[in-house]
Amino acid sequence: MIKILVIEDEDDIREGILDVLSADNFLAIEAGNGKAGIQMAKHHKPDLILCDVSMPELDGYGVISELRQDPSFATIPFIFLTAQVQKNNLRYGMNLGADDYLTKPISRSELLEAITTRLGKQAAIDQQFRVKLDELRSSITLLLPHELRTPLSGILGLSEALIEEHQTLMPEEVLELAQDIHSCGERLYRLIQNFLMYAELEIAAANQAINLAASSDLTVDAKTIVSKKAVQKAKEKHREADLRLALENASVGLPPAKLQKIIEEIVDNAFKYSEAGTPVFIVSQVVGDSFSVSVSDRGRGMTAEQIANVGAYMQFERKLYEQQGTGLGLAIAKRLTLLYGGELTIHSILGELTEVYITFPLV
Template structure:
């Protein structure tokens, strides 16, 4: 924590020497200004947390200095303690009316001086804490607003369908079981439960995608601390991603691997999400019988990973508009999903200090390129609340 900054304003340097002596054992950073004009001019330089202001000064007196400082919004929260030899109630009232937060009488008593400064610093700290929370709140609101704007896309048309389809599957299956379970054999019951399970998993995936997306947005804007981690990129990690996609079993012969393994500066959780989403996209947008190639290579301290498919491809305009709830040609192909997958991958990679790009030929092929740093803990990222989508 930085030492509190105290600005002493007094036309008599000897008075500053006295205050410096009285506060010599305190952990304060003391500054001196010989006039009101000098004090006002030095505010940005000294960034005071408390101001000790002499009342009786030639030219601009303490009352006027206090009024001018308190008239500046950025310095209004800084407590001002008037130092005065006057004791009349009218004079003290003038000090408080000018905006002073406290006063202390001359000759200055060491115990009283330290107590009043400590009290004012505590008030300033409380204000700073409140201001920090307010800034976080404003930042959070801005993040949510920008996120909502980004989510608009084809939200109105796609989200109701993505929510209603699995919900209808769950409700419909339960209704059938309630109405006719006594007349069903075990095979029929298992089939219905399997359909309900697929709907639940689809709904669960959508919910987790939402949570991960918002978590990434908030953590980026709030600059949350990240615990260093290193994860081994390997065939085992890729196989785990494939296993989370039942449809990949029917296309096991379509996959080609050219993998160079390496330790990368990313959490295993983030790596799992990236691989899951990239495999999901490649399977969704390419036909069975076409090749999907997953490759990786270490180049100049980076692990470059690419996932290539001979599928629908994307135009340059579509690539430039990749975002949450941006699914292209949805009506033509009637695919499931929210269009959030590639945006999640992009956010994770960029948050971890990596590189993300897409190259594609429309109606022919697509390659997603990712560059991840190797063994550089300052680029490592993790959020403990994120979990692999399954």
């Protein structure tokens, strides 16, 4: 049975609404003021909340402000009840997360229509969320064991050789084996982190109430982050001579760690899919009210279909190139960019070049 919480300080109005809801087979619970309403909401976890705006001690705006801070109430439909609707008050309530307004006195048909509409929209969001989770679960179940097995096999095989041959190995050979084991371990760790991050991002994207762009943790020195991560990836690939940097600074509205992750994945792809001795260009600049970063390489390139299908668990031309990994890099970079209000685009000519552009609004 659908549970609806009614928060209203006027007894006759509250009782009238409860009668309508009960007659229509809703499980109706009540609270006579804002503070009691918050307690009832947290205790009963209703499917929908009807709340008066004007109440003593704690008004409706205070109720929704507190409840929306709790992730478990982020998507519960919230309908305000008010004696008069002024445009500025309506906008204020909507900005706090309200889904609808009903003006008192409320007719039975208006009340039930508003409730049905909001519950229907919530059901559609929940269904989309479940489908996304099912797809994610299926992809991880099918691909994660295989992808984890490759670096894990390297760790086990190399460590076994070290154990069996340790008495006859020269110190430099022991060091080489240890370095290879460490490299496989780092690859395994990054793979696991990417799977976990992509799962988190897919859940955040499916749940439209989560607004990561509202974070107050901003990047004030984008140039340094881009430069450090680019140099780090070039050193890892032993291609410092191929790196070309032309960077401007800016402040952008996403946490430094997220910008760092975006740059890491894009630059890693540029080095991974281009030959040593060919340049990788990284350019950042301020254009109008936006900050853009472009990463371009002279590698294998991508087809228009491949660009259109950039997403999780896709590995372009895997059999041909025997590449390893899950292809999550671009998917993570794209999802993070979109969630923080930016844009990621790809231009490529097959067999010649690939250029990835990310753009964020300036703070």
